[in-house]
Amino acid sequence: GAVVSQHPSWVICKSGTSVKIECRSLDFQATTMFWYRQFPKQSLMLMATSNEGSKATYEQGVEKDKFLINHASLTLSTLTVTSAHPEDSSFYICSARHRLNTEAFFGQGTRLTVV
Amino acid sequence: GQQLNQSPQSMFIQEGEDVSMNCTSSSIFNTWLWYKQDPGEGPVLLIALYKAGELTSNGRLTAQFGITRKDSFLNISASIPSDVGIYFCAGRGGSQGNLIFGKGTKLSVKP
Numbered sequence: 503g504a505v506v507s508q509h510p511s512w513v514i515c516k517s518g519t520s521v522k523i524e525c526r527s528l529d530f531q532a533t534t535m536f537w538y539r540q541f542p543k544q545s546l547m548l549m550a551t552s553n554e555g556s557k558a559t560y561e562q563g564v565e566k567d568k569f570l571i572n573h574a575s576l577t578l579s580t581l582t583v584t585s586a587h588p589e590d591s592s593f594y595i596c597s598a599r600h601r602l603n604t605e606a607f608f609g610q611g612t613r614l615t616v617v
Numbered sequence: 618g619q620q621l622n623q624s625p626q627s628m629f630i631q632e633g634e635d636v637s638m639n640c641t642s643s644s645i646f647n648t649w650l651w652y653k654q655d656p657g658e659g660p661v662l663l664i665a666l667y668k669a670g671e672l673t674s675n676g677r678l679t680a681q682f683g684i685t686r687k688d689s690f691l692n693i694s695a696s697i698p699s700d701v702g703i704y705f706c707a708g709r710g711g712s713q714g715n716l717i718f719g720k721g722t723k724l725s726v727k728p
Binding site for chain 1: 652
């Protein structure tokens with residue numbers, strides 16, 4: 503399957519700082535990227551959908567000013583958690599899809615811990 | 618909104634046993650996907666189903682797209698310790714719609 507690389511795989515940051523997570527499609531052009539959040543022992547919760555060159559579409563209850571998403575190229579999307587707080591600690595996962603495919607391939611995930 | 622019910626929530630089986638899990642939805646899906654997630658990793662696609670009634674295998678894994686388009690099952694035959702993980706079903710109502718995920722089935726295999 504297609505390769506999606508997410509970086510970093512884990513990060514620890516201080517409360518009040520911002521953290522940027524990158525999601526790259528390595529061998530295909532991702533016209534759409536998705537960002538999920540996963541709490542321990544729970545399923546994936548879609549946070550937002552981003553199409554290359556357009557503003558992201560956020561799911562209900564997700565603060566767009568707190569979770570900034572940029573999808574400036576067909577191979578890169580970034581999620582920035584601004585002014586992070588301990589309750590933002592979670593596992594964040596991206597997935598990417600080419601417009602001609604119905605499949606979405608997932609990155610390895612990023613474990614964010616805010617202390 | 619669309620909901621997916623995945624069962625069972627968890628399974629504890631002996632190595633060599635067969636496993637079956639399923640998902641049902643409140644509405645019709647055009648695509649069913651099955652993923653496996655290992656701890657600390659992103660989900661990995663196991664099987665994709667696109668047509669009602671479709672039965673697809675991937676090694677010891679077999680999945681079917683229900684005739685009603687509201688359900689799907691995944692079978693694992695002759696389980697081995699490396700099958701341990703969380704299995705998620707996911708469905709999509711349209712070709713470009715968002716994926717709806719089930720809550721997952723946690724599989725434990727005793728050697």
